[in-house]
Amino acid sequence: MLTKLKVLKLINFLTLLILGMIIILPFVFMIVASFKPAREIFAHGLNLNLNLEMMTFNNYLALFTNRGGIYWRWFANSVLITIISTALILLFTSMVGYGLAQYKFKGRTFVFLLVLATMMVPGQILLLPLFRLITALGLMDSYLGVILPGLVPATAIFFFRQYCMGLPRDYAEAARIDGCSEGRIFWQIYVPLMKPAFGAMTILTGMNVWNDFLWPLVVLRTTENLTLPAGLLSAMTPYENNFDLLFAGSVMSVIPIVILFLFNQRAFIEGITIGGIKG
Amino acid sequence: MFNKKKLSGSKLAPYVFISPFILSLSIFLLYPLIQAFLMSFQEFQGFSQDVEWVGFENYIRLLNDSRFYKALWNVGRYTFWTLIILIPFPMLIAFLMNSKLTCFKNFFRTIYFLPVLVSSVIAGIVFRFVFSTEPGGGFNQLVGIFGFEPIAWLESSHTAMFALVIIAVWRWMGVNLIYFLSGLQGISQELYESAEVDGANAWKKFRFITVPLLKPVTLFVFTISVTAGFSLFNEAFVYWGVSSPNDIGLTIVTLIYRAAFTLGDFGYASALGVTLFLIIITVNLIQLKFLGLFKED
Numbered sequence: 001m002l003t004k005l006k007v008l009k010l011i012n013f014l015t016l017l018i019l020g021m022i023i024i025l026p027f028v029f030m031i032v033a034s035f036k037p038a039r040e041i042f043a044h045g046l047n048l049n050l051n052l053e054m055m056t057f058n059n060y061l062a063l064f065t066n067r068g069g070i071y072w073r074w075f076a077n078s079v080l081i082t083i084i085s086t087a088l089i090l091l092f093t094s095m096v097g098y099g100l101a102q103y104k105f106k107g108r109t110f111v112f113l114l115v116l117a118t119m120m121v122p123g124q125i126l127l128l129p130l131f132r133l134i135t136a137l138g139l140m141d142s143y144l145g146v147i148l149p150g151l152v153p154a155t156a157i158f159f160f161r162q163y164c165m166g167l168p169r170d171y172a173e174a175a176r177i178d179g180c181s182e183g184r185i186f187w188q189i190y191v192p193l194m195k196p197a198f199g200a201m202t203i204l205t206g207m208n209v210w211n212d213f214l215w216p217l218v219v220l221r222t223t224e225n226l227t228l229p230a231g232l233l234s235a236m237t238p239y240e241n242n243f244d245l246l247f248a249g250s251v252m253s254v255i256p257i258v259i260l261f262l263f264n265q266r267a268f269i270e271g272i273t274i275g276g277i278k279g
Numbered sequence: 280m281f282n283k284k285k286l287s288g289s290k291l292a293p294y295v296f297i298s299p300f301i302l303s304l305s306i307f308l309l310y311p312l313i314q315a316f317l318m319s320f321q322e323f324q325g326f327s328q329d330v331e332w333v334g335f336e337n338y339i340r341l342l343n344d345s346r347f348y349k350a351l352w353n354v355g356r357y358t359f360w361t362l363i364i365l366i367p368f369p370m371l372i373a374f375l376m377n378s379k380l381t382c383f384k385n386f387f388r389t390i391y392f393l394p395v396l397v398s399s400v401i402a403g404i405v406f407r408f409v410f411s412t413e414p415g416g417g418f419n420q421l422v423g424i425f426g427f428e429p430i431a432w433l434e435s436s437h438t439a440m441f442a443l444v445i446i447a448v449w450r451w452m453g454v455n456l457i458y459f460l461s462g463l464q465g466i467s468q469e470l471y472e473s474a475e476v477d478g479a480n481a482w483k484k485f486r487f488i489t490v491p492l493l494k495p496v497t498l499f500v501f502t503i504s505v506t507a508g509f510s511l512f513n514e515a516f517v518y519w520g521v522s523s524p525n526d527i528g529l530t531i532v533t534l535i536y537r538a539a540f541t542l543g544d545f546g547y548a549s550a551l552g553v554t555l556f557l558i559i560i561t562v563n564l565i566q567l568k569f570l571g572l573f574k575e576d
Binding site for chain 1: 290292293294295296297299300301302303304306307308310311312314315318372375376378380381382383385387388389390391392393394395396397398399400401402404405406408409411412413414415416417419420449452453454457458461464465495496499502503505506509510512532535536539545548549552553555556559560563567
């Protein structure tokens, strides 16, 4: 019996390990590429051959020093936008999700259907009209223009709503009898209960904001104001012959977020797995 | 008296809670959407401001455009494969990871999640060169080990689809895994224990406890996958730009992008956009009805 368990454990472990190695592989490709000259990659494709004579730090040197180190400026812009957006998105979408799940009110089903329908709108078809709207509001080239249209994403509402449906309503009833206001019931009882959902949504919305490039590229005009992904893409036009920056730039836009994630993953992912729903 | 006040308080409260959505919906979604809808009945003279109402002409053009059907076929296949792979496998892995028999859970969770941190553009750039036609490309080295000739991955239909699906699987496995893991936390451990007492094996526990109880999360994942699948663009754009050999990488959004930003054909681009939206809504409504979201439970 004991040995059977051990064999099962080993099979589990090996399955997960092999999958894990496959998942890591593209990162290895990316890092190796960042030390190779771009023309080599264009001519021969991307592989893991380590030819030390050919490999160089020049890509990184170029990335950090080009145009007076504008990389750092873009990086700071991205951090600012990501933090503000994510915090506001979490507040708004958890409110809406909670409202839809915990109350019975007129129009509830209709609003929920609206959320579902909103999830199915491909963002790209709104690009042109949104661009006109932001221009009309005078928000072009401003961070407000980047942040505002995406503050209440339907996917996050849907996730919070689904999560809240699984939470008991008795707590709210009990608190109401004790004279607790609706706002406090949400903030002091249900927000803590939704902690696992917040954990998942912090990472996912944070990543979406950090990696978004199309909308910032449309709204932001001044080179100094660009976010990191938008800046890297704009710097990589074939005309500027900047392909050497391609992979070093990719690595340097992934690394900060990976480090952030590694430091915070306890709060992030363990929040999900230490169950918040008991009783 | 006291009761009445409470009642009115909680009558207003839900509307306060949902107000951010209503506001954002009206300004940043409905308004632009209506504009896109109106624009789909107009014709624009190049990039100038002159506009002419043309009725359903853009839609008629669309229905006669063979490239539209080609794009639809491509994104349809793509969505099919992502659903087939990206729902059962992350669910199984989540189940494995939640099992008492798994060690180093935190380590694996971290590893599996890492690709989520990479944007589709950056992933696309890396995979594009790993899928290089040259014998030195990563995938050609791999098939070379098994004695195959180098393959022009991004130049024929099946391998192109494979290259697109690979990126999706790599990037989305971790996201869906997190969704399913968080869903699993809602399932009481006692259910599994009492199933064990009744002699259920791992497969039976997965099939009869995990799968049914993960239904709400599964519906969510299904819906966002359908939307993301049909509006595929970034990966295809990084692989091929706006034109691929025999249109193997053509997507509906690529057509929209081409019409709007290279041809200035805003009316046709809007008609394509509205059509894409209708297709996604239809597929999702069928899927949600079929899988039973509207049943109260």
